[in-house]
Amino acid sequence: MLRSKMPNIGISAGKRDGNRESQLSRRAMLAGGAGVVALVAMPDLAPGAAQAAAAVRHGDAVGSSATTSGHFFLYGVTDDPGHATRVQAVQSPGVRSAAAPGAVSVTTNLAATPVASPDQSLLGLSVVTMAAAGATVTFSVVSKATGAVIRNTSFTIPGVPADTGILVTPAFSPDLSVVALVVAITVRTAVRMVPKLDPRSGASQLVQAATLRSRHALAYLDMRTGSLAGPFYLADEGTLALSTAVATDSELFLWTTMDPQALHMTKGYRRAAPLPGISVFPFGAGKARLTVPSPAPWPGGEPAVALATGDVARLVNARTLQVVSARNGDLSEISPAPLSARRAKPTPATMMARADGSLFLTKAGVGRAALVDPARGFKVTSDVRFPEPDKPSGGPVSKAVLSAAGDRLYVLGSAATGGLSSYDMATGALIASYAEGVHYTGVYQLASGTLLATGARSPRLSYFSPDLNLLGTADAGISVADVY
Amino acid sequence: MAGYDTANEIQNVYSSAHSEFGVSPNFWLRYFTPSPAADVVNSDPVSESRGAWDSGGPRIGCINEPSQSRLASGSTAEGQSDGQSFCAAVYSAYTSVGPLQLPTNGTLYCWLGQEASTSLTLNYWNGWARTVHDYVFAENGLSPLYPCLYCDPPAPPPNCTIIQDSSAVTCHAVWSSEPEPCTRSIANPPTWNADHCSVVPTKVWQYAEQGACGLSANVDLDMGAPNFNTANYCFYLSSRP
Numbered sequence: 001m002l003r004s005k006m007p008n009i010g011i012s013a014g015k016r017d018g019n020r021e022s023q024l025s026r027r028a029m030l031a032g033g034a035g036v037v038a039l040v041a042m043p044d045l046a047p048g049a050a051q052a053a054a055a056v057r058h059g060d061a062v063g064s065s066a067t068t069s070g071h072f073f074l075y076g077v078t079d080d081p082g083h084a085t086r087v088q089a090v091q092s093p094g095v096r097s098a099a100a101p102g103a104v105s106v107t108t109n110l111a112a113t114p115v116a117s118p119d120q121s122l123l124g125l126s127v128v129t130m131a132a133a134g135a136t137v138t139f140s141v142v143s144k145a146t147g148a149v150i151r152n153t154s155f156t157i158p159g160v161p162a163d164t165g166i167l168v169t170p171a172f173s174p175d176l177s178v179v180a181l182v183v184a185i186t187v188r189t190a191v192r193m194v195p196k197l198d199p200r201s202g203a204s205q206l207v208q209a210a211t212l213r214s215r216h217a218l219a220y221l222d223m224r225t226g227s228l229a230g231p232f233y234l235a236d237e238g239t240l241a242l243s244t245a246v247a248t249d250s251e252l253f254l255w256t257t258m259d260p261q262a263l264h265m266t267k268g269y270r271r272a273a274p275l276p277g278i279s280v281f282p283f284g285a286g287k288a289r290l291t292v293p294s295p296a297p298w299p300g301g302e303p304a305v306a307l308a309t310g311d312v313a314r315l316v317n318a319r320t321l322q323v324v325s326a327r328n329g330d331l332s333e334i335s336p337a338p339l340s341a342r343r344a345k346p347t348p349a350t351m352m353a354r355a356d357g358s359l360f361l362t363k364a365g366v367g368r369a370a371l372v373d374p375a376r377g378f379k380v381t382s383d384v385r386f387p388e389p390d391k392p393s394g395g396p397v398s399k400a401v402l403s404a405a406g407d408r409l410y411v412l413g414s415a416a417t418g419g420l421s422s423y424d425m426a427t428g429a430l431i432a433s434y435a436e437g438v439h440y441t442g443v444y445q446l447a448s449g450t451l452l453a454t455g456a457r458s459p460r461l462s463y464f465s466p467d468l469n470l471l472g473t474a475d476a477g478i479s480v481a482d483v484y
Numbered sequence: 485m486a487g488y489d490t491a492n493e494i495q496n497v498y499s500s501a502h503s504e505f506g507v508s509p510n511f512w513l514r515y516f517t518p519s520p521a522a523d524v525v526n527s528d529p530v531s532e533s534r535g536a537w538d539s540g541g542p543r544i545g546c547i548n549e550p551s552q553s554r555l556a557s558g559s560t561a562e563g564q565s566d567g568q569s570f571c572a573a574v575y576s577a578y579t580s581v582g583p584l585q586l587p588t589n590g591t592l593y594c595w596l597g598q599e600a601s602t603s604l605t606l607n608y609w610n611g612w613a614r615t616v617h618d619y620v621f622a623e624n625g626l627s628p629l630y631p632c633l634y635c636d637p638p639a640p641p642p643n644c645t646i647i648q649d650s651s652a653v654t655c656h657a658v659w660s661s662e663p664e665p666c667t668r669s670i671a672n673p674p675t676w677n678a679d680h681c682s683v684v685p686t687k688v689w690q691y692a693e694q695g696a697c698g699l700s701a702n703v704d705l706d707m708g709a710p711n712f713n714t715a716n717y718c719f720y721l722s723s724r725p
Contacts, residue, residue: 344492394600456600
């Protein structure tokens with residue numbers, strides 16, 4: 001088992017002597033005061049998971065081949081230290097006796113939002129440090145089962161100014177053999193003083209302005225050997241930094257867009273806006289084997305997955321699948337009926353590729369979750385309707401989850417009642433509901449099968465059994481953006 | 485002085501909005517890339533602008549609502565890259581539509597969308613807001629973009645505390661999503677009562693959301709603060725494209 005070379009990532013990095021561990025972690029987490037972004041490991045409250053978590057805290061499981069550490073990872077923003085970490089079990093005596101302080105490890109210096117592998121077993125974490133020699137990108141892969149850092153690599157981008165923006169976008173191959181790293185390098189150029197109105201006074205004043213110039217580099221981490229290929233610098237200066245990246249088992253698919261300023265677009269009637277392009281890179285390559293234009297919209301945070309067919313798909317405008325052929329880049333668009341409804345507010349949709357090749361799609365803002373089968377022309381094989389939850393547009397994005405067996409859907413309760421509900425995925429029938437007036441903001445299913453609901457007000461974590469009995473509540477002192 | 489915001493193309497919703505509310509809006513607030521849960525203006529800016537003209541409300545304001553988990557990023561680079569794409573999208577729409585003009589006051593408010601349960605960090609805000617503030621239109625050398633925040637000021641996750649931090653890039657205005665009296669009219673909007681932060685002024689109020697207020701058309705209803713005309717801080721159309 002590899003140990004982390006990074007002193008502050010991974011459960012193995014934490015001290016493990018009871019309460020002191022949590023205090024140290026809290027101190028680290030709050031080192032920068034309120035508003036620090038933190039990744040925190042929290043214990044699951046399921047009986048078996050709690051015992052495993054206790055083992056981790058006492059050093060028994062870290063680095064072992066345990067299938068679960070009984071932990072999950074919270075990503076979010078710390079609040080003031082007055083929000084003490086606390087875990088409270090409410091039903092199971094076993095759970096109550098095992099209750100312990102929550103956060104057991106933390107990192108606070110991530111350079112990008114964590115990315116989970118397609119099977120959710122691994123977590124990719126990026127750190128960027130700037131020095132005179134350039135920008136050093138360090139990428140770590142954490143096993144969610146053990147909490148240990150299993151791969152760690154770094155490379156330097158030389159000769160970039162200290163204020164360069166470095167954005168790392170990892171893409172795991174579905175077979176977990178390779179992680180492709182897309183690194184956007186953005187430099188402030190043409191820094192100058194320009195006149196700008198002060199809207200409060202109406203006076204013009206000189207302010208600093210700059211033009212951002214971006215390009216990309218690629219690197220490939222071989223998960224079997226730990227070796228790194230790259231970085232390969234693409235000849236794409238003038239693109240925008242934001243990209244969408246998807247890895248198949250052998251290639252990287254990359255959506256980018258040219259900056260209209262770099263295209264010297266000037267004002268004219270009916271001049272077409274630039275379209276994105278899709279480039280396909282075999283693993284280990286710095287040159288695309290194929291580049292084709294893509295329909296709008298520009299890349300920027302839309303869900304994208306590799307399909308079991310070897311093709312890739314991105315979900316745009318929260319309702320349309322753009323499917324790209326791995327063979328020749330041909331693109332087709334499919335609009336699954338369950339996602340077709342639209343609302344005045346942005347209505348996020350999620351997409352997850354399942355082991356059986358199906359796609360699990362959700363759009364909580366219109367009260368729909370569905371399974372589609374790409375092998376059968378994206379036929380909708382399950383379609384569940386549920387009442388729209390309160391404020392479905394905000395974070396975390398996970399408002400509906402599918403059980404591991406694929407037979408049960410867990411969703412946030414309606415705007416009227418809050419709570420959680422479960423549905424039979426095959427029939428769409430309501431199975432169970434829990435509501436006591438709390439509007440949760442997100443729902444996740446942990447490896448143990450325990451459901452975790454996040455909330456905006458303390459206690460911000462609520463644990464439920466799969467049949468929606470409340471197991472306990474906790475608060476890690478952070479406002480949760482996502483759970484891994 | 486009320487208008488609409490919508491995640492749909494204007495050309496596809498203005499008729500139903502007119503049927504429901506009976507008058508032309510004063511402005512439209514619309515989404516630009518990267519707003520992955522919305523239809524974005526820059527995908528087809530000409531049709532969108534025609535829709536705004538035909539609606540009788542030929543003003544288009546600019547919203548950016550990235551994936552909400554990104555707003556919680558500790559990385560300035562994530563805010564910067566979102567801001568870069570957003571500014572490029574705004575500029576692309578501007579250059580693609582001849583009659584789409586910058587506000588006569590030279591001030592185009594740009595709204596970062598932070599939903600109620602979303603956390604915002606200082607690093608993200610500064611990366612996004614600095615990029616927006618510093619952006620210069622190559623077409624004319626102007627720097628017309630001003631960073632602002634759409635949020636629910638009393639919501640628990642960090643919002644006002646971030647934009648009012650002493651090291652924060654200036655936030656020029658707040659667009660508040662609360663409270664929601666659900667007044668179903670843009671001809672007779674409610675008396676101004678928007679929630680606010682302690683320092684940054686609230687200039688726009690979303691007083692009726694479609695979902696919470698049971699509106700039929702795919703629009704939310706918005707109004708400007710007293711003595712603030714939201715339309716003056718939007719693109720305007722000098723003719724039908």
